[in-house]
Amino acid sequence: MRAQYACRSRDHSASRRRFLGTIGGGIVGGGLSCFTRGAAADALRKSDMRVIVLNMHGGLSQLESWDPKPCTKTGGPTRAIPTSVPGIHISELLPYTAKQMHHLCLLRGVNTSEDDHGKGAYMMLTGRRQTPAADYPQIGAVSSLVLSDDSKGLPGHILITPGGGGGRGNEAAYLGPKYSSIALGGDKPPQNSIKPESISDQAELRRHEFRRKVNEQFLSRQRTAITDAYTYSYEQALRLMERRDVFDVAKEPAVDLDRYGNNDFGRQCLLARRLLENGVSFVQVTHSNYDTHNENFNFHIEQLGEFDRPFACLVNDLAERGLLDQTLVVVLSEFGRTPNINLYYGRDHWSKAWSVVMAGGKVARGTVFGQTNAEGTEVIEGQVDHGQLFHTYLQAVGVDSTESLLVDGRELPMADPAVGPIWNVLT
Amino acid sequence: MDIKQAHLAQDWAHDRPLLAARFSPDGLQAVTSSEDSSLQRWTLTTGEKVILKGHESWVHALKYTSDGKQVVSGGCEGRLIWWSINDAEPKPTRTIEAHYGWIRAIDISPDGSKLVSVGNDLMVRLWDMATGEKVAEWGGHEKHIYSVMFHPDGAHLLTGDLAGKIHLWNLATKQSVNLFDAKPLHTYEGGQRVDFGGVRGMALTPDGLQLLAGGLHKATNPLGAVHEPLLLRFTTSDGTLVRSHLCDGIPGGVIWRMCCLGDGTAMAACGGSTGGFLLFFGADSEKDIHRFQLPALARDMDWHPATERVLTVHHDHHLRVTNLFAKPAT
Numbered sequence: 001m002r003a004q005y006a007c008r009s010r011d012h013s014a015s016r017r018r019f020l021g022t023i024g025g026g027i028v029g030g031g032l033s034c035f036t037r038g039a040a041a042d043a044l045r046k047s048d049m050r051v052i053v054l055n056m057h058g059g060l061s062q063l064e065s066w067d068p069k070p071c072t073k074t075g076g077p078t079r080a081i082p083t084s085v086p087g088i089h090i091s092e093l094l095p096y097t098a099k100q101m102h103h104l105c106l107l108r109g110v111n112t113s114e115d116d117h118g119k120g121a122y123m124m125l126t127g128r129r130q131t132p133a134a135d136y137p138q139i140g141a142v143s144s145l146v147l148s149d150d151s152k153g154l155p156g157h158i159l160i161t162p163g164g165g166g167g168r169g170n171e172a173a174y175l176g177p178k179y180s181s182i183a184l185g186g187d188k189p190p191q192n193s194i195k196p197e198s199i200s201d202q203a204e205l206r207r208h209e210f211r212r213k214v215n216e217q218f219l220s221r222q223r224t225a226i227t228d229a230y231t232y233s234y235e236q237a238l239r240l241m242e243r244r245d246v247f248d249v250a251k252e253p254a255v256d257l258d259r260y261g262n263n264d265f266g267r268q269c270l271l272a273r274r275l276l277e278n279g280v281s282f283v284q285v286t287h288s289n290y291d292t293h294n295e296n297f298n299f300h301i302e303q304l305g306e307f308d309r310p311f312a313c314l315v316n317d318l319a320e321r322g323l324l325d326q327t328l329v330v331v332l333s334e335f336g337r338t339p340n341i342n343l344y345y346g347r348d349h350w351s352k353a354w355s356v357v358m359a360g361g362k363v364a365r366g367t368v369f370g371q372t373n374a375e376g377t378e379v380i381e382g383q384v385d386h387g388q389l390f391h392t393y394l395q396a397v398g399v400d401s402t403e404s405l406l407v408d409g410r411e412l413p414m415a416d417p418a419v420g421p422i423w424n425v426l427t
Numbered sequence: 428m429d430i431k432q433a434h435l436a437q438d439w440a441h442d443r444p445l446l447a448a449r450f451s452p453d454g455l456q457a458v459t460s461s462e463d464s465s466l467q468r469w470t471l472t473t474g475e476k477v478i479l480k481g482h483e484s485w486v487h488a489l490k491y492t493s494d495g496k497q498v499v500s501g502g503c504e505g506r507l508i509w510w511s512i513n514d515a516e517p518k519p520t521r522t523i524e525a526h527y528g529w530i531r532a533i534d535i536s537p538d539g540s541k542l543v544s545v546g547n548d549l550m551v552r553l554w555d556m557a558t559g560e561k562v563a564e565w566g567g568h569e570k571h572i573y574s575v576m577f578h579p580d581g582a583h584l585l586t587g588d589l590a591g592k593i594h595l596w597n598l599a600t601k602q603s604v605n606l607f608d609a610k611p612l613h614t615y616e617g618g619q620r621v622d623f624g625g626v627r628g629m630a631l632t633p634d635g636l637q638l639l640a641g642g643l644h645k646a647t648n649p650l651g652a653v654h655e656p657l658l659l660r661f662t663t664s665d666g667t668l669v670r671s672h673l674c675d676g677i678p679g680g681v682i683w684r685m686c687c688l689g690d691g692t693a694m695a696a697c698g699g700s701t702g703g704f705l706l707f708f709g710a711d712s713e714k715d716i717h718r719f720q721l722p723a724l725a726r727d728m729d730w731h732p733a734t735e736r737v738l739t740v741h742h743d744h745h746l747r748v749t750n751l752f753a754k755p756a757t
């Protein structure tokens with residue numbers, strides 16, 4: 001998949017490493033076990049905790065969303081509106097979301113000091129700065145590992161992207177391909193998940209029996225994490241085919257499709273709700289594109305106009321259905337956008353003072369943590385970074401982020417040990 | 428008038444980037460808007476500036492009444508404000524919450540009795556200039572309405588939107604009686620998943636036989652300002668596109684507003700990564716026949732035919748007046 005950024009930097013042109021590329025890279029781990037304390041891991045899996053990440057691809061403007069600065073030099077034309085929490089205001093471009101503020105926690109003091117799309121996205125999804133020496137698993141892979149229950153027969157890590165790109169990349173790093181994502185294109189079920197009519201059920205059964213037999217013979221001589229991953233992929237595909245209905249958003253009531261706004265992102269949010277309700281432990285929905293170097297205000301009106309209602313419906317539904325306590329919702333981006341408005345009415349990349357939103361799980365509700373100065377150019381209180389956020393995501397779903405994972409007999413810290421969770425936003 | 432003798436005559440600076448501008452009917456005064464959500468009244472002979480406060484957001488829509496006594500402004504908060512513009516310190520004399528979201532453009536009818544406003548709520552609204560009462564409203568556009576103008580016959584109205592649709596409305600019936608297809612001014616970029624472009628400005632030729640619509644095309648990277656200016660020329664009677672006026676060498680260029688000079692030549696204000704320009708297009712020429720480079724990217728313009736002067740406002744905070752005639756001998 002070719003990333004569609006506006007600034008066309010080198011990172012943006014690079015193809016993602018695919019599944020086979022990852023294997024070729026030889027970085028797949030084996031002999032994985034979850035925590036150093038197995039009992040805690042088992043309890044966590046039974047707790048049905050889940051995570052959904054809304055990834056605002058390209059760099060959402062904090063000034064047009066979570067931290068508006070109306071009537072200032074940097075605020076642009078965007079006004080602030082009151083929310084369901086007295087005293088907390090967000091952008092007028094999010095009127096539906098404003099009514100759900102009592103479920104949300106705004107973190108307005110994010111400083112990640114990285115203005116490159118690829119590096120920023122890596123940091124926000126792995127909690128670490130990218131280095132040539134090591135690769136780290138994304139929040140989706142870690143969530144899949146620690147939260148997903150194989151007995152449900154569904155993948156634990158799903159990406160919903162506009163075109164269905166991505167997935168089976170290197171998101172799992174040393175955790176291995178079992179925890180990489182399955183990508184869904186828009187609101188469509190996984191590709192090739194219908195058995196061709198020309199193949200009878202009996203023929204299908206015979207094919208798989210033959211595959212398993214040959215596999216077992218091979219594995220008896222040469223078993224590695226890679227061969228296990230291949231075997232797992234086949235079995236997972238079979239289970240996916242059996243539960244294909246879970247991915248069919250058309251099975252949701254028509255009234256809900258209307259409520260979410262019958263557009264691409266609305267259907268994707270509804271699909272995300274359906275997946276979470278059916279036990280998928282991690283879903284990431286990408287909303288594109290916010291890389292607004294040009295005409296920032298027009299494009300944010302357009303994009304947030306599409307985002308606002310489905311997102312508000314999703315949060316409201318999770319709360320009303322009693323799922324929000326078990327579901328962490330995160331709205332993130334690779335960075336924010338400059339307070340300065342350029343000559344094209346655009347805003348450029350800005351990572352020194354921007355916002356992330358969380359809701360659900362153990363996250364405090366109806367609150368704001370962190371503050372930027374009057375013109376939004378600096379964090380003046382409650383500064384946090386990607387590493388702290390990553391810890392906080394895990395703690396919010398009951399995972400002790402200071403624990404380690406056992407990979408090939410080595411203990412690897414689950415999150416950056418140099419920092420810790422943002423306890424102020426956790427209950 | 429001689430467009431090839433165009434020269435900068437006046438240059439005044441504000442302290443914030445400017446957005447929109449209009450000449451007073453006598454050409455002695457101008458009103459502008461800026462990124463601090465204020466308006467500015469300028470005495471063009473001296474550069475004296477008076478700040479007008481009343482909007483809570485940016486203002487892209489400005490219009491003088493024909494007697495020059497009032498200005499109406501339309502803001503991105505959806506508010507219309509009337510100003511007695513010649514007061515020493517003008518204050519709002521009437522404020523109307525007119526639209527949900529941005530007001531993109533306004534115009535006053537030839538007889539001065541009605542004001543029309545359009546914006547992001549997809550509505551066209553008519554207002555009584557004397558009382559401020561809403562006279563009529565109607566929809567019909569599916570994307571944000573970017574521009575509006577009364578037809579000189581007073582019986583029709585033109586509106587243009589983000590999708591490149593231009594409706595000619597019969598004011599008596601509020602029905603669309605002609606649709607101009609300005610789709611070349613619109614891009615949907617599938618990779619970035621954005622709509623972009625639109626009818627940024629419209630003008631009629633003095634004989635009323637042709638309609639001009641300006642904006643941009645070749646938007647291969649809308650979020651990164653990769654596009655070029657485009658001006659379309661239609662036959663008013665049947666909506667036929669008779670010419671697409673192109674410009675070479677203005678990457679990131681967009682035509683913000685245009686007008687038609689007496690001989691049918693179109694003059695457009697354009698901004699791009701190579702700076703600001705006044706572009707001139709002959710009725711029969713595909714490319715611009717002349718371009719005058721302005722000192723900075725232009726965001727809006729107005730034309731004062733009686734004095735043959737062009738008013739432009741710029742991102743570099745400046746208000747500039749360009750004369751379209753030879754410099755007087757010194």
